[in-house]
Amino acid sequence: MSEYDDGNNDSGGSGGSIIGTIISILILAAIWPYLMAIVGLYIAYLAAIAILEWMAQNPLSVVFILLGIFCIYAIFHYRLIPKTWRWMIALLKPKAVEVHLSQYAVNSELPDLASRKFIPSTNLYCYWCTKKLGIQAWEKNGKYYCDECKARQLTNA
Structure with missing residues (x-):
C-alpha cells in the first residue's frame, strides 16, 4: 500500500466529495430559516435580559x-387637547351682560311683549304674505300675521 492510500476503495476519484457537498448544501438550505429563527430568538432573549437588567438598576427612570x-395615551385617547382649547376659548369669550329693566325705565318704543300671545310653533306662516313667522308674529281672530302685515292692517283700519 502506498502512503497516500487511506484504506478507502474510492475508485470514482473526487466525485464522492462533490455529491456530499451538494447534499450538505441542500440540507443547510432546508434548515436555514430554522437556524435564523433560533439565532433571532437568542438575540431577542439577550436584549430582553439587558432591558430587564437596566430596569432593575434604574427603577425611578422606569x-x-x-x-x-x-x-x-390619555391625551390622545380622551382627546384632551381639543377639550382644553374649547375650555380656553370659553374663558376668553365675552360674557353676556344681564340688564334688568325696571318699570320706570321701559321705553315706550318697545312693544308690549306681555300682551302678545304666545305662538307655540315656528312652522307658522303669515296669513297675507306667507312669510315664515318667528318671534315677530301677531295673532288676530285665529290668523297669524308678521310685523309688516300687522302695521299695514293698522294703517288701513
Whole structure:
C-alpha cells in the first residue's frame, strides 16, 4: 500500500466529495430559516435580559417613562387637547351682560311683549304674505300675521 492510500476503495476519484457537498448544501438550505429563527430568538432573549437588567438598576427612570407613556395615551385617547382649547376659548369669550329693566325705565318704543300671545310653533306662516313667522308674529281672530302685515292692517283700519 502506498502512503497516500487511506484504506478507502474510492475508485470514482473526487466525485464522492462533490455529491456530499451538494447534499450538505441542500440540507443547510432546508434548515436555514430554522437556524435564523433560533439565532433571532437568542438575540431577542439577550436584549430582553439587558432591558430587564437596566430596569432593575434604574427603577425611578422606569416609573417616569411609564407615566409619560400613560400621559401620552390619555391625551390622545380622551382627546384632551381639543377639550382644553374649547375650555380656553370659553374663558376668553365675552360674557353676556344681564340688564334688568325696571318699570320706570321701559321705553315706550318697545312693544308690549306681555300682551302678545304666545305662538307655540315656528312652522307658522303669515296669513297675507306667507312669510315664515318667528318671534315677530301677531295673532288676530285665529290668523297669524308678521310685523309688516300687522302695521299695514293698522294703517288701513
